[in-house]
Amino acid sequence: MSKETFCEAEERRMNKILNFGLPNSYKKLGIILVALSILFLITRKIFDIEISETIRFILKRVVLVGLLIIAISKEKVEDEMIQSMRGRAFTMAFIFGVIFSLAQPLFNYIASFIVEKEDDGLTDVGDFQVLWLLLTIYLLFFYMLKRRL
Template sequence: MAKETFCEADKRRFEKFKNFGLPHTFKKFGVALVALSILFLFARKLFDIDVAITLKFILKRVVLVGLLIIAISKEKVEDEMIRTIRGQAFSMAFIAGVVYTLIQPLINYIVALFVEKDKEPLTDVGDFQVLWFLLTMYLLFFYMIKKRL
């Protein structure tokens, strides 16, 4: 049996990575993670519960992990059409994320000028905000396109 060339092995690894996806059952786990984390974050704010900054940081990251699990979980029927929809949704979410990241600081600045009447320097969009927006937009676009077809 001939040894696999470096290019063939690299192509095989790339295909394996490209077709990676968690089983469909993980989608429920991701939804539960997101729901519980957001519920706890809202309850903390609603009932004025004092929580350590570390716990708030961890809960935000759990939301991101949950959204990622939902995004990379396979559908019940994973075919070429679903892969095409995934590609379209990822590209649309990426474009929306870039536009959001560029425009949001300007919107915050303009609102601060009218509301607070003093000039505040432009502030950058945080990592959590960008990642949350990208993953949420991906899921929104994916299910909208999937429902339309």
């Protein structure tokens, strides 16, 4: 195999990964998953229904999967402008997520110190919070950019 064909094959594989997307119809599935999971979690909280930690864990992950499905579902018209907006939205979500992950423990520490007057130490931000924030911010930025189009 020559060097040129190897490079072409690598580029083709990379483009396949970069251009991956679910069909537009999957967006509805993602919305249904997110809505049902959040509705169940809110209903549980309002009516003080006790559920196991395992079910809460699963429901939170279903929310993340639903948001991911929405995020990687293609638009009806998927062109270079949409891909550019996706890139900008992912960039903004990443920056916002990093800032949140760095600042949130400090804010929690300050609030804890002011309210309780004791030193609880810094706590780390959980994986669910970061992933939920990244996906939500991405979707917000993407649809704001798309709306301006």
